Amino acid sequence: MKTKLFVADSRGYADHGWLKSSHSFSFASYFNPDQMNFGVLRVLNDDWVAPSMGFETHGHRDMEIISIPLSGDLKHRDNMGNETIIRSGDIQVMSAGSGVQHSEMNASASDPVAFLQIWIFPKEKNVSPRYDQLTLKVEDSTNRWQQILSPNKEDEGVWIHQDAFMHLNHLNPQGSTTYTLKNAANGVYLFVIEGEVLVEGEKLGRRDAIGITEVAKFTLSAQTNAKLLAIEVPMA
Numbered sequence: 001m002k003t004k005l006f007v008a009d010s011r012g013y014a015d016h017g018w019l020k021s022s023h024s025f026s027f028a029s030y031f032n033p034d035q036m037n038f039g040v041l042r043v044l045n046d047d048w049v050a051p052s053m054g055f056e057t058h059g060h061r062d063m064e065i066i067s068i069p070l071s072g073d074l075k076h077r078d079n080m081g082n083e084t085i086i087r088s089g090d091i092q093v094m095s096a097g098s099g100v101q102h103s104e105m106n107a108s109a110s111d112p113v114a115f116l117q118i119w120i121f122p123k124e125k126n127v128s129p130r131y132d133q134l135t136l137k138v139e140d141s142t143n144r145w146q147q148i149l150s151p152n153k154e155d156e157g158v159w160i161h162q163d164a165f166m167h168l169n170h171l172n173p174q175g176s177t178t179y180t181l182k183n184a185a186n187g188v189y190l191f192v193i194e195g196e197v198l199v200e201g202e203k204l205g206r207r208d209a210i211g212i213t214e215v216a217k218f219t220l221s222a223q224t225n226a227k228l229l230a231i232e233v234p235m236a
Contacts, residue, residue, distance in 0.1 A: 001200070001212065001213070001214055001215035001218065002212070002213045002214045002215075003199075003200065003202065003210055003211065003212050003213075004210065004211040005202060005204075005208070005209075005210050006024060006035075006208065006209040006210065006211065007208050008022070008205070008206065008207035008208050010035075011023055011024050011046070011207075012026070012027065012030025012032065013030075014028065014029065014030065017050070018049065018050040018053035018054075019047065019048070019049055019050070019053070020047070020048040021045050021046065021047045021048070022045065022046040022207070023043075023044075023045055024043075024044035024045070024046075024191075024209065025037055025038070025041075025042065025043055025044060027043055027045060037121075038187060038189045038211050038231075038233065038235075039186070039187050039189075039233040039234055039235035039236065040120055040121040040162055040164065040233045040234050040235075041118070041119075041120055041164075041189055041231055041233045042063070042119045042120065042121055043117065043118060043119035044116065044117075044118050044189070044191065044209075044231075045116070045117040045118075046114075046116060046207060047114065047115055047116070047117055048112055048113075048114050049105075049106045049112060049113050049114075049115075050106065050112055051106055051108050051109050051110050051111060051112060052105070052106055052108070052109045053105070053106055054074075054075070054103065054104050054105030054106050055103060055104045055105070056103050056105075057077075057101055057102065057103045058101070058102070058103070059099060059100065059101050059102075060094075060096035060099070060100055060102075061096050061097070061098065061099050061100075062096060062097065062121075062122055062125045062126065063096045063119050063120070063121065063122065064093065064094075064095055064096075064119065064120040064121070064122050064160040064161060064162055064164075065093070065094045065095075065096060065117070065118070065119055066091065066092065066093050066094075066116075066117075066118040066119075066120070066149065066158075066160070066166070067086060067091070067092040067104065067115050067116070067117055067118070068090075068091050068092075068115060068116040068118070068229070069086055069087060069088045069089070069090060069113060069114070069115040070088060070114045070115055070116065070193065071088050071112075071113065071114045072088065072106065072107075072108060072111050072112055072113030072114060072115075073085050073086065073087045073088070073106070073107040073108060073113060074086040074087075074092075074104050074105070074106065074107060074113055074115060075103075075104070075105045075106070075107040076092065076102065076103070076104055076131075076133075077102065077103050077105075078094070078100055078101060078102035078103075078131060079100065079101040079102070080100065080129060080130075080131055082131045084133065085107050086115075086133055087135075089135060089136055089138065090133055090134065090135050090136065091133065091134050091136060091148050091149065091157070091158055091166075092131075092132075092133040092158075093131070093132050093133070093149065093158040093159070093160055094129070094130070094131050094132075095122070095127060095128075095129060095130045095131075095160060095161055096129060097122075097125075097126060097127035097128055097129045097130070097161075098126045098127065098128065098129060099129065100129040116191075116193075116229070118231070120160060120162050120164055120233065121162065122160070122161040122162055123151075123161050123162045123163060124161050127161055132158050132159075133158070134148075134157065134158050136148060136168070138170065141167075141168040141169055141170050142170050142172075143169070143170070143171055143172055143175050143177065144169065144177070145167040145168070145169050145177065145179060145230065146167060146168045146169065147165060147166070147167050148166045148167065148168055149164065149165060149166035150164075150165050150166075150182075151163045151164065151165075162233070162234070163183070163186075163233075163234050164186075164231070164232060164233045164234070165182050165230075165231075165232040166229065166230065166231050166232070167179070167229075167230045167232075168227070168228065168229055168230075169226075169227075169228045169230070170225075170226070170227050170228075171195070171197070171221075171222035171225070171226045171227075171228065172222065172225060173222055173223065173224050173225060174221065174222065174223075175221065175222045176219060176220065176221040176222070177219070177220060177221075178217055178218070178219045179217060179218055179219075179220070179230055180216065180217040181215070181216055181217060181232055182232060183232075183234075184215070184216040185234070185235070186232050186233060186234055186235065187211060187212060187213040187232070187233060187235045188211070188212045188213075188218075188230050188231065188232045188233075189209060189210075189211050189212075189230075189231040189233070190204075190209060190210050190211075190212060190220075190228060190229070190230050190231075191207075191208075191209045191228070191229045191230075191231065192204045192205065192206060192207060192208050192209065192226065192227075192228060193206075193207070193227040193228065193229055194206055194225070194226060194227040195222060195223070195224045195225050195226025195227060195228075196222070196223040196224045196226065197220050197221065197222050197223060197226050197228065198220060198221050198223065199212075199218065199219075199220040200212075200218055200219065200220070203223075213235060
């Protein structure tokens, strides 16, 4: 097993007033040649957006884009005719494919919104753009790995055009769990949304991450209440 620790303070950071964003990988004006991606995982941004502000209409191509609100509500609008609210506890996915125009705005005039923005390189290019969202049940991720994303339309969670998987876990203090990879050739980018955990002896805190490769499964334990996101992706 190989591991690489990504501490929260090592991330890039941008403060635009209305937007405060921490970048796990090179993004916009932040460039770190040693942190370009983790396999096909290209972007993991930890975003905070002020009330009534957000990302005005802009375009994407050939990228699988996932948003996970942590607090507050996002208002989504796109040129496919979708206009909806994504709330804390939901997951949103958009396959940009041959091209899509969209906006993501804070739906509240009084409260900020915090969310994770994740980009994954697609397995196929120039596919038809598509949008989906799903409300997750917290009880399905309490002390267990809840699959929230996969490559399969019929499987649990949303799906994307890539052999990638995402799982959430809300671990109680002193709780332990084993993550078994769907494909042992994949890697797992484990992101600690909240709490403190031990991963194969490595201590991780809030917003820390660890990249794990060359292993079929690994075990971790929670030191406090912990919310974890496991992103399993092809490494090439």
